[in-house]
Amino acid sequence: MLKIIWVFGIFFVCTWAVHITKLATEVTVVDTELLPNEHLNLKGTKKLSKSNIEHIILKNCSGVIDGTSLKHFPKLHKLTIWRSDIRSISTIFPINNLISVGSRLPNLDEQLQRKLPKLQTLFLIGNKDFEVDPYVFRKFKSLVALYISEANFTETCITKEWFKDMGQLEELSLSDNNLDCISEDAFNNLKVLRKLDLTYNKFTTLDKKVFKKLTKLENLGIYNNNIEDFDINFLDSQRKHLEGLGISWSMLSNLDAESFLKLLPKLKWVSFGHEEMPNDFQAGVFCQILRQHSVNCITDSVFGVSKILGYSL
Numbered sequence: 001m002l003k004i005i006w007v008f009g010i011f012f013v014c015t016w017a018v019h020i021t022k023l024a025t026e027v028t029v030v031d032t033e034l035l036p037n038e039h040l041n042l043k044g045t046k047k048l049s050k051s052n053i054e055h056i057i058l059k060n061c062s063g064v065i066d067g068t069s070l071k072h073f074p075k076l077h078k079l080t081i082w083r084s085d086i087r088s089i090s091t092i093f094p095i096n097n098l099i100s101v102g103s104r105l106p107n108l109d110e111q112l113q114r115k116l117p118k119l120q121t122l123f124l125i126g127n128k129d130f131e132v133d134p135y136v137f138r139k140f141k142s143l144v145a146l147y148i149s150e151a152n153f154t155e156t157c158i159t160k161e162w163f164k165d166m167g168q169l170e171e172l173s174l175s176d177n178n179l180d181c182i183s184e185d186a187f188n189n190l191k192v193l194r195k196l197d198l199t200y201n202k203f204t205t206l207d208k209k210v211f212k213k214l215t216k217l218e219n220l221g222i223y224n225n226n227i228e229d230f231d232i233n234f235l236d237s238q239r240k241h242l243e244g245l246g247i248s249w250s251m252l253s254n255l256d257a258e259s260f261l262k263l264l265p266k267l268k269w270v271s272f273g274h275e276e277m278p279n280d281f282q283a284g285v286f287c288q289i290l291r292q293h294s295v296n297c298i299t300d301s302v303f304g305v306s307k308i309l310g311y312s313l
């Protein structure tokens with residue numbers, strides 16, 4: 001009897017394993033042209049059941065996404081476009097996650113927004129000749145994470161209008177977009193924001209109230225801007241929650257480490273950017289004192305993600 005159960009068990013495990021391979025939920029499509037009114041051709045992946053696919057990765061593909069292209073993928077909720085050339089998206093496309101890196105794709109405007117009504121995460125890094133109308137952000141009502149880098153913004157001063165009705169946004173990265181100013185109330189609607197990346201832009205000043213309403217912020221990146229006269233006390237509102245800070249050494253060099261630690265008691269790490277640590281005796285001393293309080297000076301991979309990926313155009 002035991003033997004039978006054992007054999008049956010093996011059989012069950014084997015068929016289960018077969019099922020797992022059949023249930024692959026992700027497929028990568030390479031060097032393929034998406035033609036109008038044609039189903040996406042999954043060459044060489046016949047064994048995959050289209051009905052289980054949740055994530056399609058287009059690599060070096062081109063063409064159009066219309067009502068026919070992806071209609072046989074009922075569970076599809078994530079699309080990654082990698083170094084591809086997508087000329088148009090002409091159908092309502094109810095995916096939750098869109099990632100596009102180093103590609104050509106339609107500009108982010110109202111027309112594109114209407115095609116993507118269910119997005120929760122939008123990740124647009126290093127796309128070519130890519131224009132962004134920031135007034136459409138707020139129309140993505142379900143957006144939780146928004147990352148845009150190396151885009152051509154139609155306006156370069158961040159205002160509150162951009163993020164109206166985005167009360168559920170938790171992560172915002174606007175790194176490396178030539179943005180040059182921020183109104184003092186710009187982030188006031190982002191009540192649950194946990195991460196804010198403003199690195200690699202052209203900000204020269206920050207208003208002392210700009211982070212004040214961000215009561216959940218854990219990671220803030222502002223290095224690689226031209227901010228002078230930064231008063232660290234502007235971060236006073238962050239004392240109960242800020243854990244990671246990306247800031248240029250020049251913005252801290254007039255400050256002693258003890259007062260810095262006192263200002264931000266929840267801090268776990270500080271990053272001065274992606275380059276090596278500043279070759280500056282003072283910075284070394286500063287970081288040593290931080291370390292004695294279990295705060296590390298690190299080279300982070302949290303901010304300026306497009307710089308790490310190396311998609312600078």
Ligand SMILES: *[C@@H]1O[C@H](CO)[C@@H](O)[C@H](O)[C@H]1NC(C)=O
Nearest residue numbers: 030031032033059060061062
């Ligand atoms: C991308 O696809 C095109 C056409 O399908 C092909 O000619 C080219 O070699 C591919 N490039 C790379 C880098 O794979």
Ligand SMILES: *[C@@H]1O[C@H](CO)[C@@H](O)[C@H](O)[C@H]1NC(C)=O
Nearest residue numbers: 128129130131151152153154
């Ligand atoms: C950005 O957009 C503006 C307005 O459409 C255009 O004049 C400019 O050439 C664009 N710049 C880049 C780098 O694409």
